[in-house]
Amino acid sequence: MSILPALSARHxxxxxxxxxxxxxxxxxxxxxxxxxxxxxxxxxxxDATYDVAHVWKGNFFRLxxxxxxxxxGMEQLHMSVPYDKEQMRxxxxxxxxxxxxxxxxVEFICTRGTSPTFSxxxxxxxxxxxxxxxxxxxxxxxEQQKRGLNLAVTDIxxxxxxxxxPTVKNYHWLDMVRALYAGYAIEADSAVxxxxxxxLSEGPGFNIFVVRDGEILTPKGSVLHxxxxxxxxxxxxxxxIRCEQQSIPVDALKAADEVFITSTxxxxxxxxxxxxxxVGDGMIGTITQRIxxxxxxxxxxxxxxxxxxxxxxx
Amino acid sequence: MSILPALSARHxxxxxxxxxxxxxxxxxxxxxxxxxxxxxxxxxxxDATYDVAHVWKGNFFRLxxxxxxxxxGMEQLHMSVPYDKEQMRxxxxxxxxxxxxxxxxVEFICTRGTSPTFSxxxxxxxxxxxxxxxxxxxxxxxEQQKRGLNLAVTDIxxxxxxxxxPTVKNYHWLDMVRALYAGYAIEADSAVxxxxxxxLSEGPGFNIFVVRDGEILTPKGSVLHxxxxxxxxxxxxxxxIRCEQQSIPVDALKAADEVFITSTxxxxxxxxxxxxxxVGDGMIGTITQRIxxxxxxxxxxxxxxxxxxxxxxx
Numbered sequence: 001m002s003i004l005p006a007l008s009a010r011h012x013x014x015x016x017x018x019x020x021x022x023x024x025x026x027x028x029x030x031x032x033x034x035x036x037x038x039x040x041x042x043x044x045x046x047d048a049t050y051d052v053a054h055v056w057k058g059n060f061f062r063l064x065x066x067x068x069x070x071x072x073g074m075e076q077l078h079m080s081v082p083y084d085k086e087q088m089r090x091x092x093x094x095x096x097x098x099x100x101x102x103x104x105x106v107e108f109i110c111t112r113g114t115s116p117t118f119s120x121x122x123x124x125x126x127x128x129x130x131x132x133x134x135x136x137x138x139x140x141x142x143e144q145q146k147r148g149l150n151l152a153v154t155d156i157x158x159x160x161x162x163x164x165x166p167t168v169k170n171y172h173w174l175d176m177v178r179a180l181y182a183g184y185a186i187e188a189d190s191a192v193x194x195x196x197x198x199x200l201s202e203g204p205g206f207n208i209f210v211v212r213d214g215e216i217l218t219p220k221g222s223v224l225h226x227x228x229x230x231x232x233x234x235x236x237x238x239x240x241i242r243c244e245q246q247s248i249p250v251d252a253l254k255a256a257d258e259v260f261i262t263s264t265x266x267x268x269x270x271x272x273x274x275x276x277x278x279v280g281d282g283m284i285g286t287i288t289q290r291i292x293x294x295x296x297x298x299x300x301x302x303x304x305x306x307x308x309x310x311x312x313x314x
Numbered sequence: 315m316s317i318l319p320a321l322s323a324r325h326x327x328x329x330x331x332x333x334x335x336x337x338x339x340x341x342x343x344x345x346x347x348x349x350x351x352x353x354x355x356x357x358x359x360x361d362a363t364y365d366v367a368h369v370w371k372g373n374f375f376r377l378x379x380x381x382x383x384x385x386x387g388m389e390q391l392h393m394s395v396p397y398d399k400e401q402m403r404x405x406x407x408x409x410x411x412x413x414x415x416x417x418x419x420v421e422f423i424c425t426r427g428t429s430p431t432f433s434x435x436x437x438x439x440x441x442x443x444x445x446x447x448x449x450x451x452x453x454x455x456x457e458q459q460k461r462g463l464n465l466a467v468t469d470i471x472x473x474x475x476x477x478x479x480p481t482v483k484n485y486h487w488l489d490m491v492r493a494l495y496a497g498y499a500i501e502a503d504s505a506v507x508x509x510x511x512x513x514l515s516e517g518p519g520f521n522i523f524v525v526r527d528g529e530i531l532t533p534k535g536s537v538l539h540x541x542x543x544x545x546x547x548x549x550x551x552x553x554x555i556r557c558e559q560q561s562i563p564v565d566a567l568k569a570a571d572e573v574f575i576t577s578t579x580x581x582x583x584x585x586x587x588x589x590x591x592x593v594g595d596g597m598i599g600t601i602t603q604r605i606x607x608x609x610x611x612x613x614x615x616x617x618x619x620x621x622x623x624x625x626x627x628x
Contacts, residue, residue: 004411004625008341015440016430017353024352027322035349036357038338038423038444039331043350045487046360077488078495097318109352112491116330118451120519120579122491123498126329130352137432159478162471163489172486173359174391175477177426177436181392184437205434265434311318 011035020134021099023091028098034132039118041125042111046171049073052264053227054136055096055104059305061298063089065227066108066264073168074110078122081110081129088131095133096308103136105265138266139205144189148272148284149261151203152183152191153250158201158222166202167225176204186275190261195222200248205265210248211258211287220245228262228295235294241287258285260292268292325349334448335413337405342412348446353432355439356425360485363387366578367541368450369410369418373619375612377403379541380422380578387482388424392436395424395443402445403620409447410622417450419579452580453519458503462586462598463575465517466497466505467564472515472536480516481539490518500589504575509536514562519579524562525572525601534559542576542609549608555601572599574606582606 013032022034042048051070053063067085074080083091088108096104108131115124140149156179159172175193183191192203200208201222207229209218216236218229236243253259257280259271268291270284279285298304327346336348356362365384367377381399388394397405402422410418427442454463470493473486489507497505506517514522515536521543523532530550532543550557567573571594573585582605584598593599612618 005342005408007335007412008343009347011338011341011343011347011349013339013351015351015428017351017428018430018432021321022352024325025327027325028319029322029325031353032351033323033325034352035325036352037327037329037331037346038336038348038350038446039345039448043357044421044485045491046485047487047491077491094319098321107358114329114331116332118332118448120451120453122494132352134353134432137434139434157474157476159473159486160471163473163477164492168488170488171358171360172473172488173361174482174484174486177359177361177391178478180436 018134019099020101020132021095022130022132023095024130028094031132031134036111036128036130037114039114040111040128041113041122042109042128045112047112047122048109048171049077049079049168050107050109050171051169053092053106054264055101055106055133055308056136056299058102058308058310059299060308062227062231062304063092063306065230069169069227070108076165076168079110079112079127081127083129091131093308095131097310099133100310101133101135104133105135105137106133107131139190139261139263140266140269145266145269148270149189150187150273150276151259151271152179152186152188152275153253154179154182154191154193156182156193158193158195160196161222166223169224173204180204188275194250195219197247198250200250203261206261206263209260209262210252210256211285212256214241214287216241216243216287217248218243218245219248221247226262228264228267231295231298232262232291235291239290239294256280258288260288268295332448333413334415334446335409336444336446337409338444342408345446345448350425350442350444351428353428354425354442355427355436356423356442359426361426361436362423362485363391363393363482364421364423364485365483367406367420368578369415369420369447369622370450370613372416372622372624373613374622376541376545376618377406377620379544383483383541384422390479390482393424393426393441395441397443405445407622409445411624413447414624415447415449418447419449419451420447421445453504453575453577454580454583459580459583462584463503464501464587464590465573465585466493466500466502466589467567468493468496468505468507470496470507472507472509474510475536480536483538487518494518502589508564509533511561512564514564517575520575520577523574523576524566524570525599526570528555528601530555530557530601531562531566532557532559533562535561540576542578542581545609545612546576546582546605549605553604553608570594572602574602582609
């Protein structure tokens with residue numbers, strides 16, 4: 001008869017995590033200590049909403065817009081947390097200031113949480129707010145940003161709005177992960193999915209934009225209303241570039257002069273190949289470059305920037 | 315100028331969790347200690363697969379079938395863990411034995427995990443295996459099981475197979491949660507969703523069966539191939555009851571003599587009302603009762619049962 005192993009008092013985690021600071025349950029914690037119960041329905045049912053803001057050279061960018069979208073998502077999922085927008089803003093600023101990171105990726109999350117009885121009724125659960133700041137990250141790595149991305153165009157269906165409102169930012173990513181592996185199989189860097197009509201949708205963490213004859217299009221339905229996507233509309237409006245949201249057949253990509261993607265994680269990123277085939281002349285286009293410059297210039301504009309107050313240490 | 319809050323060395327969690335034992339990273343832990351990093355992509359991207367088996371009166375039921383489905387899911391998601399089926403079986407047995415629970419809900423999970431750099435490429439992540447045993451739980455509470463469930467029939471689309479293979483058991487539940495809240499709004503106990511043709515699909519944690527004129531139907535596509543669902547096929551085959559999987563229009567529910575749902579969490583559960591309207595005469599039907607009895611009788615059948623060896627303590 002075999003002898004049972006012993007029960008340990010505390011979990012020992014051998015993995016390493018990025019630097020940064022998280023907030024949970026009233027505490028600010030190093031990232032390696034930021035852990036949630038495996039029984040939290042944010043994990044077990046992906047019953048959660050979230051948002052990601054970023055800090056660039058010590059300034060948050062459009063934080064209010066992210067907070068507003070986040071609160072709208074919580075409301076739609078019947079969730080609430082004991083913090084108002086002002087308090088959440090303070091928590092996010094504190095995470096970044098404590099981390100000392102001048103360029104940061106700042107995520108905030110509301111999970112369904114748990115109930116002591118592990119009740120299956122989501123109304124019984126105590127919702128949970130989590131926030132964290134880690135080093136700024138990007139959908140595209142440095143090399144990919146320099147040469148432009150090679151994007152796979154898949155026929156994988158983005159989870160449709162009839163199942164899930166795509167404007168409530170959520171963690172339902174297995175369709176995206178499937179698209180990524182389909183992309184890797186043809187040596188692409190990332191991948192884009194389609195909507196129920198077979199039109200372009202979005203990809204893992206990004207919205208897509210198609211440039212032709214000096215005009216820009218981006219998918220309208222079945223996509224997250226990205227804050228960076230909104231920023232592109234704002235830039236184009238100021239630059240007198242026509243930019244519309246509408247249904248875009250996948251075939252429109254073939255005729256594109258330029259393609260780029262947008263994400264809080266990376267900003268504006270050029271796509272220079274689609275499934276290995278060059279977009280236009282295969283170089284990062286002039287409109288993409290112009291918009292990218294405007295995007296980074298906006299980061300010091302007082303209308304969008306809020307400055308982190310770091311502790312006075314050398 | 316405000317003073318920054320202090321960084322805490324360790325997370326203090328004020329919440330209470332059910333009793334039970336979890337396994338992670340080589341350790342067996344009390345449930346309250348079983349926590350994963352908030353950076354694990356199993357959480358942040360719901361990039362995970364799982365299975366749930368149960369122990370009834372000291373016996374696992376059809377554990378091999380659950381393990382097989384789980385391993386198939388891992389393979390499809392390009393995941394692997396450093397345990398073979400035999401080792402996983404031992405871990406699950408140990409969790410239950412250590413917990414002392416004679417009736418247990420036993421979940422095992424593979425998450426994408428993390429990489430030290432928080433890389434967005436899922437191939438860079440170290441996958442993570444987690445298992446836990448907590449007290450047996452059910453989709454329906456005791457009162458609901460006694461009177462039969464009141465199920466809302468919604469037009470919410472179950473995430474379609476073109477997005478996500480429903481036979482890979484996954485945590486993409488926000489459509490289910492949406493259906494639950496729609497159900498609660500009309501005082502139902504739970505809810506069922508539809509597939510892309512508007513036919514019946516499944517509900518939060520269960521498959522559905524419709525009985526008419528002594529014959530049983532259950533949806534074919536857009537559903538998890540539940541182990542309890544398979545058990546119903548096996549029972550019906552032994553009992554000479556015709557039971558088929560096929561597309562079922564939602565309207566077929568109106569003509570049903572009996573309706574029941576199945577889940578590892580609860581077994582066979584009668585549905586006696588649909589959106590408040592009685593199914594048949596509103597009582598738990600004879601076929602549902604007969605199948606329920608067969609289901610529990612199978613739990614001591616050596617072909618399906620594997621006995622947990624609990625430590626010899628009073």
